[in-house]
Amino acid sequence: MHLTFVSSPIYVKPIDKVLILNCLAKIYSPKQRINTLKKGYKLISKILNYLVNIANKFSFMSFIDRDPGEGIATQQINKNYQSGQIIQANATGFGAASDDFMERGIDLNEQLIRNKPATFFFRVNSDAMLGAGIHIGDILIVDRSLPASSGKVVVAVLNGEFLVRRLQIQEHSISLVPENKRYGTIQVAQLEQYSTWGVVSFVIHSL
């Protein structure tokens, strides 16, 4: 049996709350809004809580696990947004019609940090991965919860030193492949001196 555990739904909740509030805001007139928002949210949060409980009941079983591939789309967003954070036009004359369509602004953290406790930042200090678009001075976003499979760009530890390279796993060997002709591929000879620190999920590069 294979089940995909859609990460912790508890963390999906705050964003759902904002979505729900926004949807309801579009349907009702401002006068009705406040009451209906409260009622509507209560009902929906009840349903959500019910789903959370079901998911939690299953989560201890070891066969249900975060599916690494699927997980990306559904992983939790760790920020707690409040309905008050939805900006409004605050017009003094005729009420701005767009108020009914306001929603929370785009937050980069949502996109770049998929699993906050496992996400770390590094600064690049070499041009070994130039071909992969990683320049000197760039910031690497490293997610330790992503599986280090062959072909991924990783932060690796070799002989006590941090390296960013493309990981290549063959049957009996591991190699670290640069994307710059001036650098050579590193064959990892002794596994005890090697470990994969984390998988690079994004690069922040200033133009």
Place this chain on the structure above:
Amino acid sequence: MQAIVDCNSFYCSCERLFQPQLQNAPVVVLSNNDGCIVSRSDEAKQLGIAMAVPYFQAKELIEKNKVYAFSSNYHLYGDISWRVMETMRQLLPKGSVEVYSVDEAFLDLKHIPADQLQDFCTNLKNKIETWTGISVSIGVGPNKVLSKVANRLAKKNKIKTGCIVILNDTKKIQAALQQTPIEDIWGIGFSYSEKLKTYGLHTAYALSIKDLSWGKRFLGGVTGIRLLRELKGAQSHSMQAPRTEKKMIATTRMFGREVTDWQEIEEALATYATRAAEKLRRQHSAAGGISVFLLKKAPILIDASHYHRGRQASGYTVLDNPTQLSPDIIKAVVALGKSLFEPGEIYKKAGVILSDFVPDNALQTNLFVAPADAKRKKLMNVIDNMNAAYRNDILKFGTSGTQKNWKMRSERRSKRYTTRWQELCLVR
């Protein structure tokens, strides 16, 4: 069942996370002001470096064996601690993680069937290690006291137990208690263990077969009964909700060097007062009472067999109106400090303690609060927000000074890899 998850050599593990060359090297971390050794890696333990010994006493051993010694990097440890706790919170139902200290948490595992405990713990341990890079030991038992007993055994034989010990039947519990010296029971301090040894009780097992009335007489009443009950396998400590509101806030530090000048003490007190007031506002309280203490340097005794504490001068004042405004608190603290200060004395440490809290919304709704106070509260809000955004106390009060010669020593602190853009780890 309850479990305790405890990070292995937590501070050292945090240092190693961003300095992989330390992986198999002996590492120690020093307390505030580089005073004592507060964390040791397994390699350092094997060299015979004891816990909590003053740094200068172990210095020879440290230098001879090329032990890496670090000053406490609380920015880093705090962030990594949050990551470990957050990982557990994500993998467990809501409300079943009780953060007990920076590197320990109790877990409520009642939702897990007995035959799946081992798998669950292994999975949890691996997850924490993969996500955060910190290795943990897990002890599981019917209650908190026994889970602590289990955890101690897991840490003692890391290889044999795989850092996980589960005490799920009477036989295992009995064996575990027999291996636990009486002074290693959670909740039994040094003086109690000495007392119990005079009654001939040397292991936890010997204590656990005593009856409850005995515990009431010799183990300090209700707490003693609770402890005995847990040793016998019942559950008497429940999970606690986090203490979000403190009843008292203290900011105390050792000075980096000996201080004799009032000006410097004033700066230090004002800085501590600001820090304490910040914490006060964060929990939305206002303080009605303020105490200040100054610790003098201990006289050097020739036949001193152990550490002597210097004399301490302390004072307490009740404020007319409870307040959470930094200027008011600084004013009261400095006035109190001035009355305690004696010229010509050498000072080692100072502290500010705020107490007698009331909720701050009670102040707001008070009709008689002058509107000026509302304005000042807004100002505080702005200062707090700016300091949170830009760090390094970008806005501070004049009294806190700019030099800070008295500041804590932290010469060997590593970079703040996870909280500062300027100090990110480099990768080649």
